[in-house]
Amino acid sequence: MKNQILLPAILILVTLFSSCKQEPEECRLDEDILKTEVDLEIVRLEKEFFDAKSAEDFSYLFEQHPYFAEKYLLTSTYPTKEELASELLVAHQDTLMRELYDEVMIHYPDIEDLEKDLGNAFKYIKHYFPEFKIPKVYTFVSGFSSDLYVDSEMIVIGLDYFLPADHRFQAPDLPEYIAKRYEAKYIVPMIVTAISSAYNKTDLKQNSLVAEMIYYGKAYHFTKAILPCTPDEFIIGYSGEEVAACFDNEEMIWSYFVENDLLFETNPFEIRKYTGEAPSTVEISPDAPGRVGRWLGWNIVDDYQFNNEVPLWELMAESDTEKIFKLSGYKPRP
Known part of the structure; x- marks a missing residue:
């Protein structure tokens, strides 16, 4: 029954996973930090x-x-x-x-x-x-x-x-x-993401897709905080067009995860489909970039930090992924 419900969304995703690259806003590093x-x-x-x-x-x-x-x-x-x-x-x-x-x-x-x-x-x-x-x-x-x-x-x-x-x-x-x-x-983004692991206390023993999504989400959030003027594509390794397309299709991506009860999936083979290295996330759409679960986790972590005003050190030290997920108040951008 789920496949019948999701089929139209998947067909739409195949069509919509293309977008014009958004022009980046001017960004300046903090002069006090640079001292x-x-x-x-x-x-x-x-x-x-x-x-x-x-x-x-x-x-x-x-x-x-x-x-x-x-x-x-x-x-x-x-x-x-x-x-x-x-x-x-x-x-x-x-x-x-x-x-x-x-x-x-x-x-x-x-x-x-x-x-x-x-x-x-x-x-x-x-x-x-x-x-x-x-x-x-x-x-x-x-x-x-x-x-x-x-x-x-x-x-x-x-x-x-x-x-x-x-x-x-x-x-x-x-x-x-x-x-x-x-x-x-x-x-530099790859180095900073690697360094983030020393501060990322996510409890992966919870062994769920959402835990792994949040682990990567915290890694990318850390990297963006350290490199605030670096475009997202150089942090997650998507093209600018892929980043824009993911945001354009965020509601459909989220619906796919929810309607298929994926968030608390514990099968490592299923988890890998959405967070592992791959040319695309074919389960959602042939045009959806790989590792889209990591990208979604990044949005959840961003919302958790923003909505709860959590400092970076405290965010990275938080091990309870269900707490982050629940308190994020995450909703796809309209």
Whole structure:
């Protein structure tokens, strides 16, 4: 019976999931927050590693950057560090690896904009969370083995993943719908979203779709709070047109979740259909972007924060997803 009720809505969604991109309003960062002192210097480790001429040079770099060597290069997984040094020497002498490094240096001759944007993000995080410690930040050319590494001590940005979308070098293991999010303008939002997990106390043991939706909603809400002038598409990884279309169809999307009793679904395979990586959410419409449950969760969290005037630290610390959902007063925008 549900399928008969929903069929007209799905047909309408297929037609309506297109929209003109809305013009962004002018946005300025808070000057008082920008006065926050942060000690950030991005070290371009790719230069040091590709300038190494011998295994001994690599061993020296391991000693100079021990945390990077252990956590990123995983030195402890090798019988000896000398063996890893020898492997890196061979890899960095490979013609294609040298070409990849050269292309990264062409497209990233300097990283001043990245350093400025990431520095401003750190100032905002420190404003909301004074205990936040500025991690060491490195860039690297990984040969498409690692895009981003983020923990409380260190961030490593694999710049080879963030070459232009039409570049001949592309990560071989990324489908196109994910690869389109790997450009320079996505780097800082991806880092901030990763950092949000340290503050996101959502209780996923509640094991429901709405819990997972709210987890991601809090992550995106955090990122938007830290990067208030960053368009939504660079935070969630949709195109501007997809963001606009989701808002245009918000009532229908919400109706689909409600009428199919999805919010408290606990089957992980069902949950993944609405929050997992996919080119589209075909259950709703072939034209609906993937991960639409995450987008909906973002709206719920935004409404919870707005309607209850909850500060960011308190929002992130709230573990009760049903409380957030109920007190959000969420309703689709007319």
